[in-house]
Amino acid sequence: MKFTLICCLLLQAAVVISAQKKVVCFWGTWAAYRAGNGKFEVSNIDPTICTHIIYSFMGAQEDGSVTYLDSYLDLSENWGKGYIDKFIALKTQSSSVKLMMSIGGWNAESAVYSKIAATATGRETFAQNVLNMINKHGFDGFDFDWEYPAQRNSVYGSADKANFVALLQTLKSKLAANGKLLTIAVAVVEASASLSYDIPNVAKNVDFINLMSYDLHGSWEGVTGINAPLYAGSADISSYQKQLNIDAIVNYWVAQGAPRDKLILGIPLYGRSFTLSNSNNYGVGAATSGAGNAGSFVPESGFLAYGEICLNIKNGVFSRYWENTQKVPYAVGGNQWVGYDDSESIAYKINYIKDNSLGGAMFWSIETEDFNNLCGNGKFPLVRMTYQALVGNEPITIPPTSAPTQSPSTIPTNAPTQAPTQSPSTSAPSGPFICPGNGLFTNPADCGSYYNCWAGTAYLQLCPSELVFNPNGYCDWKYNYKCV
Structure with missing residues (x-):
């Protein structure tokens, strides 16, 4: 009787643990090299507002070896900064947080993983080396960010799709036997995901899936567009355009067999920026002449950290507008335009996660948050509100759509909620x-x-x-x- 009762209690506890929403925070370690307000060190991390924090990135070689991409940052030897040890020490501040490492990313060669995945020997070697690296430093698990199977400079093309499943099976077998987590970050839009993933079998072999549901629009398109819209816009006419929103992404992955509770919705802590062709035409779909100017936080054209966006709005450099159909804001200052996420759009996404029984939220990436409270809403306001709502089960109140901070002189004081295909x-x-x-x-x-x-x-x-x-x-x- 006592044994039966204990088993029941353990089962109930397991259900509670599995049902808890996740707040997954990626950290790009290279932010240590940024200047001024963009500089982010391991000491800036708050481990109490994420359930999982992922150290990005480690590297891999074609022979299956796992490497350090920046030994000066990663290690303490030779007067290095020892970031890995300091990262693992975050456990002293939060015993519940899971600290993971990631391999891959946009700058990694898809060809490397295509070759590793192609043979049983390659898969076994890579999986063992991943486990060795995890055990050496005390990570809780591994996130695999292959961008992307069967795409970019893949060696084996469509064969990657099945080989990726086989590689995940090998990784899962080794990691699970040692109590370690296995997660993946994936391309999300149907046109891309359908090339790369056997979704039901991928989902079976991972603990959860980080949906990279951002970069859905950018300066490569020639017109303004929102980085991560929740819903399709009225100008999204073609079948491909209608795929470029979170609702379409989630529905596709679920329809293909991914369990809802394994889907972690990616939310960007940055915006995609543009230079307007005509500063008087500034709605969604307005013509552009190229990427937006590089910011002072992150010196990359077409990209602005959330911390810099909110500071520009606070200081009157940008005016904020709300795109009601897609449930996201954008900001305009002169000929500069940026589509991004803030507390209002994230409140809608939190409710979407809850309403659709998804596994939680993922942020790319914490070093572009307002981590120094420059905008007056506390440190990490977006990540914190998400953690409080998804893990702390605090209610989310979506504020009424706010007016822009200042009105342009030659156009209406608010952008239309339905934009034409081109301004x-x-x-x-x-x-x-x-x-x-x-x-x-x-x-x-x-x-x-x-x-x-x-x-x-x-x-x-x-x-x-x-x-x-x-x-x-x-x-x-x-x-x-x-x-x-």
Whole structure:
């Protein structure tokens, strides 16, 4: 009887543990080399607001060996900074946090992993070396960030798909036997994920899956777009465009057989930035001339750390706008435009995680948060609110959509919630058209233009050449909508 009772209690405890939401925090160690407000050391990490923290990155070689990418940062020998030991010492501040290491990333060669995964010997050697590295330093597990099987400079192409499953099986066998976690970070959009992953069999062999649900739009597209929209925008017309949002991503992975509780929703702590072609045309879908200027926190064009974005808004350099259809903000300052996430959009994502029974949230990456409280909302405000809501089960109240911090002088004080496929070339107020409300409306006199109504004022705007305005709220090809 006592044995049965104990078994039942243990089973209940296991259910509770497995049901707890995760807040997974990636840390890019190279932020130690940044200057000023962008510099981030291991001492800046708060281990009490993440359930898992992932040290990024270690390296691998074609022979299956596992290497240090920066021995000066990673190790204490030869007067190094000893980041790994200091990272593991975070356990003294939080006994519950899981501290993991990651191999891979965008800059790693896909060819290396393609070769490792292709043979049983390669898989066995790599798995053993991963375990050796974990045990040497005291990590709790391993995150594999192969970007991506069967893509980029893969050696074996489509064979990577099955080989990746075989490699995960080998890794899982070794790591699980030693009480270590195995997770992966994955390409998420259907057009890419379908090339790389046998999703049901991948999911069987990992503890959870970190969805890299960001970089869905960027300066490579030629028009402004949100980094990680929750839902599709009204200008997302093609089947591919409709894949570029979190809701479509989650639905695809679930439909392909991934258990909901193994899906960890990726949230970016940075924005993708653009330089506007015309600073008077600044909505989602506005024409751009290239990437946004590099910031002072992270010296990379087309990229702005959240800490710098919120500081620019606080100081009046940027004005914040809300894209209601996609449930995300963007900010504009002169000809600079950035789509990003803040407390309001993350509140929607937290509720989405809960409503869809997902396993939790993942952040890429903590060194671009407001970790020094420059914006006045405390250190790590976005990660902290997520942890409190998902792990602490504190209620999330989504604030009302806020107005921009300052109003541009030549355009409405808020961007339309439904953007055209490309921003028009004019935005001057028109004549006798009477606005029936806020939004986009057909111009009865011209199929190639429309009215953008805001606060009772009508602004005549033009569709790009060869397109006509569709009453559904976007500029469309003539063969899709016959304007009469």
